[in-house]
Amino acid sequence: MKKIHLLSEEVAQKIAAGEVVERPVSVVKELVENCLDAGATDVRVELLDGGKRLIKVQDDGSGMDREDAALCFRRHSTSKLATEEDLERIATLGFRGEALASIAAVSRLTLRTQDGADDRGTMIEREGERLVAVTDIAFPRGTSVEVRDLFFNLPARQKFLRSGSSELGPVSKYVTQAALAAPGVRFTLVHGAREVIACPPVMTLRERVFQIFGKKMVDGLMDVAAEEGGGRIEGLASRPLAGRSDKTVQYFFVNGRPVKDRILMAALNQAYAGILERGRSPEAFLFLSLPYADVDVNVHPAKAEVRFKDTQLVFRLVLRAVGEGAARGHTIKEVLPAVGDKGPAGRVAEEGAAWTSRGLGFGPIAADRFAPGAGARPAPGTDWTATSADVRTAKGPAVLGQYENMYIVAAGEDGLLVIDQHNAHERVLFEKYREIDRERLWPRKTLLIPPLLELSPSAVVSFEANAALFEDVGFRVEAMGGRSYALKEYPDLFKPEQAADIFLGLLEEAGQKTAEDRREHMLATLACKTAVKAGEPLTREKMGYLVEELFKTSQPALCPHGRPIVVRVEKSVIDKGLGRRQEGVKPTFCSKR
Ligand SMILES: Nc1ncnc2c1ncn2[C@@H]1O[C@H](COP(=O)(O)OP(=O)(O)O)[C@@H](O)[C@H]1O
Ligand SMILES: [Mg+2]
Structure with missing residues (x-):
């Protein structure tokens, strides 16, 4: 018995339509793309019931003459692409010539258009595959497409549409995207009686983001x-x-x-x-x-x-x-409250006298931050963490000394900088390692007596998952059977006797990350393990070098793990606290209060 037969045109159309039109947002997307391709400066989208009852998209673009209006519903009819070579350089949003055909196949559609050549506009009404009417109308230059009763002839598809308000979500997300991509175009999205998006034309992306967000x-x-x-x-x-x-x-x-x-x-x-x-x-x-x-x-x-x-x-x-x-x-500067604002720095300045008695030298907030166990991370915008901006304006801070074998104290342009030596070194090394890694230039050294490591089961899993990454950064490890591994080579950045410990440390942390930032994390951990520790005394020379290198990095304010590196005690705060005028401090020995 013969089993194969050709699908009817109608069924074939519906199947093809399903690829382009899945839900209201796909209709909106195709229609809005057509508006933009037609050079519109005003795009208006109206929906009823999340687009399930009505999607109307209207523009003031080029419009179409009667002949094109009739043709645009044919599959693979497009004005945007002619030859195969054109496919290699697609500059328009549409090009496949199947959107209008697909949308028309699964809805009741009314097209109104006028191309500015004469006053006569065209209205075409369709129902699924059927042409219902072509009428002369008065219409301004541009095009409007009304799509009613989406999937009225495909009940199986209709059942998969969600509630009106759930269908609205993706539509407004798409219109947002379109509006961001074309700040010069007016975009309006109306749902029922509610205006969801209203963006008059602007000059820049920044203004558009402001309008929306x-x-x-x-x-x-x-x-x-x-x-x-x-x-x-x-x-x-x-x-x-x-x-x-x-x-x-x-x-x-x-x-x-x-x-x-x-x-x-x-x-x-x-x-x-x-x-x-x-x-x-x-x-x-x-x-x-x-x-x-x-x-x-x-x-x-x-x-x-x-x-x-x-x-x-x-x-x-x-x-x-x-x-x-x-x-x-410099771009960060504005987000920080200036001294004198109601921020903590401002309050400190006003309460100046109160804290000198604490005898901690750097002001209460700075002192709090020195205290063990103090929250290491202030909220963004907190004035006590110097940002790159603050730090960069300081022309080569001069190192004054080391405090508690943990912090480097330096004189910046507008105040004292207190630099966490470990975090600073971590940032410096991290950027170095990133460079080495980019160039694949990890220095490798062979261990004369390869230490034999007995890994925990979870460490084995972590190693298997990251073996290539370890190899890349210079750790050559050989499986010796069971959970035993021999460390044969290590990256020549630290002493050989540290190699095993550092490898195990990396292994422990490597498991916790998603694939995409694992590499980055590996470099950060390596930087952490090889940086100077808190508590290590440093020579002035070393500190000078570290500070200099820190300010050459892309982000001197934060270590690769996102912890702050520098606390700045503004000079104005010191001046106020000691009762000195801010500008032109005279060499007096005792300030009058
Ligand atoms: N809003 C519109 N303004 C002017 N012309 C339009 C508009 N919408 C569609 N067209 C015309 O109809 C053609 C077919 O549209 P469509 O099916 O979306 O395919 P494509 O956009 O891939 O060319 C377009 O190439 C364009 O010439
Ligand atoms: Mg299109």
Whole structure:
């Protein structure tokens, strides 16, 4: 018996439609992309019941003449692509010519359009595959598409739609993305009677972020940019010490197209290792431009995925953009309350006399921070932690001495800097190791008598999972049967007798991390293990070297684990506390009070 037959056109259309149109947000996305491709400056999206009853998208773009309006519903009809070569350089958001065909196949659709050539506009009404009517209408230049009763002819699909309010979520997220990508375009999203998004046109991304997310977020963002090999990245991302506790505000765009991309996410994460406090994630709005030939957007009908020809380049661009942004420390300055504000520093200045009696020398807050067990991490913006900005303005702080064999005290431009010697050295080494690792230049040394290590079962698991990474950084370890391992080579950064302990320490920590930041974490741990310890006396020469190197790093304010490195005691606080005028202190011996 013959079993194979060709599907009817109608069934085939519905199957194809299902690839492009999954839920209301996919319809909105395709229609808004068409508006932008048509050069619109005003895009308005209206929904009823999360788009299940109605999705209406209207623009003031180029519009279509009658002939094009009739043609645009045919599958593979597009004005954006003609030859196969065009596929190699896709500059428009759409190009597959299947969105309108697909949407029309699974809804009741009304198109209104006018191309500005004459006053006569066209209205086309369709129901699924059926053309219902073509009518002359009066209509301004532009296009409006109304999509009613999505999946009315595909009940199986309709059942998978969620409640109206749940369908609204992704739509507003998408319109947000579109609005971020095109600040010069007015975007409006209306749900029922409620205006969900209203963004008048603005000049810059920063203004657009302000419109959507508000002032607080904008203040926490720095400009980032980098360029390399025909690629370019720019945008806004969290300042050092800012960020948030979740990853919900990370927007990526590739050649103007919003994308969700694992490589970009991983690169961002890595770029912020050591710039944010532990447990904080960056906010980011990153726009990557690549030559059209170097990125493939034609991976999936919904076009939300991209493929990069050179993923390493993408990684480097993100790392450099963020790293350089963070290093231009001045950007952090505004987030810190100035002395005299209601911040702790301000209060100290006012209560000046009260604390001199404590006899701790550096003011109460600084002293508290010296105390063992004191919270090592102040809230971001707390004035007592110097940021890169503060630190950088100090022209080569001069080392004054060591305090408690833990802290280096130095004279900065506007006050005293108290530098945690261990954290500072950790930061210096971390950046060195990162460089060595990037160049794959780990110095290796053979152990003449390889120590035999008996690993715990969990250490064995951790080692197996990270064997390649250990090998990369210079640890050559050989399995000797059972849980015995011989350490044959180690990175030549410390004494041979430390090698086994450091290896075991790394092993213990390596297990706890996700794959993407494991490498970074390994370098940070290695830096921690090889840095000078708290309690170690240092020569003035060594301290001078350390301070100098610290200020050459990209982030002198935070160690790679996100702990602060420097506390600054502002001169104005010292002056006030001792009853001296701030400006022009005269050489008196006793201040009149
Ligand atoms: N809002 C619009 N304004 C002007 N032309 C449009 C609009 N929407 C669709 N079109 C025309 O209809 C064609 C088909 O649209 P679509 O099915 O989305 O395919 P694609 O966008 O991939 O070309 C487009 O190439 C464009 O010429
Ligand atoms: Mg399209």
